[in-house]
Amino acid sequence: MSKNTSIRNSMRRARIATEIVISALIVGLGGYGIYNAVNKTTELGSADVSDASDIQIDMTQPVTEAFDPNMTIYENTPVSTKDKFKGDLILVNNQHEYLGGNEDLVSINNENKNQDEETFIVGNDFNMKILRCVYQPLISMTRDFNKATNYDDLVVIGGFRTTAKQQELYDADLESTGKDYSTKVAKPGHSEHESGYAMDFTTSTTWDYDGTGKYEWINKNCWQYGFILRYPEDKTEITEIQYEAWHYRYVGVPHAFYMYTNGLCLEEYIDTVREHPYDGEHISFTDGNNIEYEVYFVASDDSSEMTYIPVPSDKKYEISGNNIDGFIVTVYVNEEKAPAEATEPEAPTEEEPSEASTEAEGSVDDSDSETTTEEAEEETSQASEN
Ligand SMILES: [Zn+2]
Numbered sequence: 001m002s003k004n005t006s007i008r009n010s011m012r013r014a015r016i017a018t019e020i021v022i023s024a025l026i027v028g029l030g031g032y033g034i035y036n037a038v039n040k041t042t043e044l045g046s047a048d049v050s051d052a053s054d055i056q057i058d059m060t061q062p063v064t065e066a067f068d069p070n071m072t073i074y075e076n077t078p079v080s081t082k083d084k085f086k087g088d089l090i091l092v093n094n095q096h097e098y099l100g101g102n103e104d105l106v107s108i109n110n111e112n113k114n115q116d117e118e119t120f121i122v123g124n125d126f127n128m129k130i131l132r133c134v135y136q137p138l139i140s141m142t143r144d145f146n147k148a149t150n151y152d153d154l155v156v157i158g159g160f161r162t163t164a165k166q167q168e169l170y171d172a173d174l175e176s177t178g179k180d181y182s183t184k185v186a187k188p189g190h191s192e193h194e195s196g197y198a199m200d201f202t203t204s205t206t207w208d209y210d211g212t213g214k215y216e217w218i219n220k221n222c223w224q225y226g227f228i229l230r231y232p233e234d235k236t237e238i239t240e241i242q243y244e245a246w247h248y249r250y251v252g253v254p255h256a257f258y259m260y261t262n263g264l265c266l267e268e269y270i271d272t273v274r275e276h277p278y279d280g281e282h283i284s285f286t287d288g289n290n291i292e293y294e295v296y297f298v299a300s301d302d303s304s305e306m307t308y309i310p311v312p313s314d315k316k317y318e319i320s321g322n323n324i325d326g327f328i329v330t331v332y333v334n335e336e337k338a339p340a341e342a343t344e345p346e347a348p349t350e351e352e353p354s355e356a357s358t359e360a361e362g363s364v365d366d367s368d369s370e371t372t373t374e375e376a377e378e379e380t381s382q383a384s385e386n
Pocket of ligand 1 (some may be wrong): 010046158193199200247248386
């Protein structure tokens, strides 16, 4: 499938990303109207800028056919620059600290009680929490896993974890190995578990999850639900974390698909996206369900409170920070922007910088992030997790 995943030139002219004025010129001729999208840059210097002002009028075609569907019109949407530390695609590892907070968490077992259909995964206690936006994909994946294998023994043994809890696990690992670093437990502040995007699986039959046998179904299919196996066996030098068959991370379907089919770990994917900025070639691909995506990078404007992000004016898109130096825009090429999105406020508040980019935010429930004794006890039982 990776062979089908291609990066193609997405028909945009080179332009200066930070200074863009985009306008659409509508030409009406007799009974026909011809649309032409005209991209203007306020700074010259890009090779093809002269082409941008060409207006081609085809009098023989009605408007619907004359309009080039590949010509995307972009507009700038303002996002709080600090939101680069939030979103489905944040890279959290030894180099990049998790700076979030106010996670919108749910208890897996509590949420299971609210489901109409049967669920096939539990938290090992009621304090096992993950981000609200990760819960439904998890339930869908494990339901389909059950349909495919008849297995119903999956348990989440590691979910959201406070930094204090991470410190405890880290100290315990250093003590047991006598080393001054750990490849088993991420540094406090540097664990994906602190974000709520990660989960560790085990099984209630063996209390050991190695991802083999029938459980291989999960590794092959988890992208369909937006999950990746975060610490693969062949990427330990890049992730700096030992192979963890049980640790899954939510990143969203398009990105999970791309990483899975191209054999990339999250570190590599974030680098790959950075090589595809807005004003260059975008990553374009179609997933296994024939949904077409475009992905590109926009550097954060660290000198300003707000970063202006070029987004398609008429297509569905999502924005996520990468937790390092900018934002990743995901365009759903064949989906039109919902009407509600078109009337979005010009300057979103910090709580709501843009749609979908920071699902992790939302409502704040401080009581949820307290570590309980029960939780602490349960988590200590699995030492070999990040
Ligand atoms: Zn883990």
